[in-house]
Amino acid sequence: MFKRIFVIVLDSVGIGAMPDAPEYGDDGANTLVHIAELKGGLNLPTLAGMGLGSIEPIAGVQVVSRPTAAFGKMTELSKGKDTTSGHWELACCPVFTSFPVYPDGFPPEIVEKFKFYSGHSILGNKAASGTEIIAELGEQHMLTGQPIVYTSADSVFQIAAHEEVIPLERLYELCKIAREKVCIDEHAVGRIIARPFIGKPGSFTRTANRHDYSLEPPAATVLDVLKQAGFAVIGIGKIADIYANRGLTQSYPTKSNKHGMEVITDLAEQSLPDGLIMANLVDFDSAYGHRNDAAGYARALEEFDTALAVFKSKLSANDLLIITADHGCDPTRPGTDHTREYVPILVYHQGLAQRHRTVNLGVRSTFADMGATVAANFNLQPLAYGQSFLKDLLR
Structure with a gap:
């Protein structure tokens, strides 16, 4: 069992249109790939080493023969493409009724x-x-x-x-x-x-x-279950807001991606109780995706990659790191809306990196597989949605 699981949600960093994307007006969207193409290649050596390039060909991102992390992508089961539904599903609480939207203003x-x-x-x-x-x-x-x-x-x-x-x-x-x-x-x-x-x-x-x-999630999330079982659940950035302050034992608001990475890196160096530390890095979405600023988005990705290298160096043999996203927001497309995309998932621990074994997690059927893996690690009862991939990490 890993004592601490760190989850970093790269807000809006999608990796390709899902099959039902045309229903959302998002056919052909691919946040990561299109940003890389527009930039002429992304310089992401840390993410590349973890296997990002093995999920999808991305300009500038090397495909390494022996990734240090398990890699794959996840499909959104929920009806939607927003922060709330994405995060709730990551925590094993998908949303099957779309939230109301008001393209013509409120009635x-x-x-x-x-x-x-x-x-x-x-x-x-x-x-x-x-x-x-x-x-x-x-x-x-x-x-x-x-x-x-x-x-x-x-x-x-x-x-x-x-x-x-x-x-x-x-x-x-x-x-x-x-x-x-x-x-x-x-x-x-x-x-x-x-x-x-x-x-x-x-x-x-x-x-x-x-x-x-x-809104409060309509059912228990893995955060709720962890807290009830006596584990620490620490939110960084928007996490407390997204889960309506439910299921958390501590919260650290942040002002930027940079600040978020500073907080989670500082926490990694501390002697924390066993549990989950979950961060949302919102700048990708709010500062660049919604602003159609592909160049700024590319720069933010490269800055994150540099900060990630520092963060990884602070992890112990008892730590697990999961990097994923909650939806897409392709800044190269007309409009400023989120996009219905798969999200990447990279899962790292020192033992996996040392064994030099390639672990392809494939295309997961729901974001909830992430939360199910967290629950399995702490020997909690499975929630209604999600299939753990913990055994794939430990073989």
Whole structure:
């Protein structure tokens, strides 16, 4: 049994369109491959050594004869392509009913309920890019004090406000009102998101004080089961938000990918109790995928690869590392939406690397295989979804 399992979720780093991608308008999407092609090749020596190039040919990523990690890709069983459904399925709780989306803005009953409970009129009420809508409506917001309410292709109710106009605590309060009193029943969106910003008209900047208010998973997750069994469950980045603060024993909010890797590397050096340490690196998605910034995405991947080498050097023989993703967000495609893609999975431990044995995990039928493997490692009862690949790692 591994004493500690580290999971790093590379938010939106998909690796090819799933068979049902055309149903989502995502035929041909491939986040990693298309970024590499546009960049003229990615420099990812750490990930290459672990076997990333053996999952799918990626420009610049060497295919090594003896990867140091098990490699494969996973299929999303859930109906969706968002952060919430992806993470819940990783934790053995797939979602079979799509969360509501509002491509034409929220209906009058939602707007009126928000106005009634919050005491605010609103600006916006449409699907939009977060940076574009604050550029469009930020000045009017500052003049009127009205929050900017908007959505996207995802199931989200987002509230943007200047930190000097609506203080953070009030913005968070507005989000709680939306979560508890407005977006309920058939309008229960996956996440309510606080989107604070600063600056002056023409130079607004979103801050790192974002906060997500997720629905609770409809069934037990592997995080819940681990915590109930007395194991540590540590969330880094958005993990606490995504799981509605459920199933965690500790949480470390982060401000960037870099900060997330610093936190998880620091934790790896500490004497932690047995359990799961799970990080979400959101910049890939929020800063680059949704902004159609393939060059920035490529740079972020290469920066992660460098940080990963340092992190791996801190792991002990009793540690297991799993690297995966929650969905795609191909920045080379028209639009700024998530994309329905397979996600890569790389699984590393020192014993596997020392045996020089190739372990191809193949194409897994659900993201939940990851959570099932975590549960099997800690000798927990299997959850309803997922097949453990722990034995493949230990042969």
